[in-house]
Amino acid sequence: MGRLRLATAWLGGCSGCHMSFLDMDEFLLDLADLADLVFSPPLVDTKVYPEGVDLVLVEGAVCNAEHLALIRTIRRRTRLVVALGDCAVTGNVSAIRNVLGGASAVLGRSYLENCDPPGPIPSDPDLVPTLLDRVVPVHAVVDVDLFLPGCPPSGPTIRAVLEKVIAGEPVDPGTLGLHFG
């Protein structure tokens, strides 16, 4: 088997899950010897999600139109999609606006009630991506192969998954406290 093509993606999350990825510390150097990181917001300077990715760790919930387009592209171009962290798995804190009246209520609160003078609410999707009315977890939009819960999941847990995939071994959800979709 050739070198694995790995990726990480950042949807609606706080970056804490990516901090855990970076918390793998010296294993990141081993990873660079074993696999190619082809897309990753904190580490790889590219905006286009490539074809032929073996595994992607997806942080965050699906909150806006850009997230929706990206996760659909990711699914088409990736063999194993991992929902990384509670926002990706359940919506978590990213989905709090669902119980506060949805996107229109949040936009009104941010741009009308808390602005002096109020408004306007941004309407150019090239400047501010259009918010979905409901925030949803990744599996509500695309099939997910592995759920990696935690807020955030620990660096050693992420490492354990990557080591198994790199070794070509099946990930045993029971030993990791995970479950497959």
Ligand code: SF4
């Ligand atoms: Fe941040 Fe927790 Fe969501 Fe990860 S799961 S993006 S650490 S809030």
